[in-house]
Amino acid sequence: MNWRGNEMTEEKDFRINKDEVGALSNAEGTLYKVTQETMNQKGWYKLADDEQVVKKAVLSKEEAEWFEKYKDLPFYDLPLYANDSSNHFTKKLSNKMVQYREDWKKRADFFNRLSQAYFNGYTIKKEKKYYIRLKFNIGPVFLNVNKTTGNWFFETRSETSSYKTQFTQEKIDAMQKDPRAKGLDLNVLKVEVSENEFED
Incomplete structure (x- = not known):
């Protein structure tokens, strides 16, 4: 048993698939067991399922699409993955962060949220309407x-199964080009919808 604060956590083994570990390519079998103690020495901890309470990251649609491409990679370049130092999530994330090189706050926020998504899962940020x-x-x-x-x-502004009253910015931009919008500046007339009023 392993004591953590005032709680007692059952020791659990980790299982590593051979197909994901190049360093074990010459070993027999396909599944390898690594003790929790060994992983703890590397700074990795696993709690019993009934103890885990997590907060999911909030990602934009574009961020979620990027995340889905790399979510199955190992998070960091542990020795087991040393054969390909670029084939881990943190490396992909670092490369992606180049887009924020002029703004360290956005860079840090991006790294923190995508890392949080890796371990805790994520939800898609609702697009403004x-x-x-x-x-x-x-x-x-x-x-x-x-x-x-x-x-x-x-x-009225009430949305029904027949009529739509809430529009995304993309939709508003498209409607602005419609001849029926002639003489109207829809961006001046728009009023943001609060999230508790969102309709699908």
């Missing part, structure tokens, strides 16, 4: 688009 609002003497009205016909009209 907007209403298109016009103000009249009788009060505000909002752009409604018929989901079947595509017709535009102004009414």
Whole structure:
């Protein structure tokens, strides 16, 4: 048994697949057991399933797509993976971080969130949505688009199975090019939708 603070954690073995470990390519069998003590010496710890409480990372759609490409790589270049020092998650992440080389805060945030996603999983950040609002003497009205016909009209902001009132920035940019938007600056008229009002 292993004491951690005031809690007692059952010792667990780790199993490593031979196909993922080039250094063991000449060994017999396909599955190798590594004791928890050995992994702990390398700074790796595994808790019993009923003890683990984690917070998932929040990623953009683009970040999640990148993450899915490399999530199955080992996180770091442990000696077992020394045959290919570039074939680990941290190396791929470092290469990706070059896009933020002028902003260390964004670089650190990107590294922290993607590392968190590797161990804890992730959720996709909800894309911002907007209403298109016009103000009249009788009060505000909002752009409604018929989901079947595509017709535009102004009414309440309530979205239904037939009418759409919430739009992403990409959709607004596309609608701005529509002849029906002539004389209207939709980006000036947009009002951000709070997340608790989001409709699919």
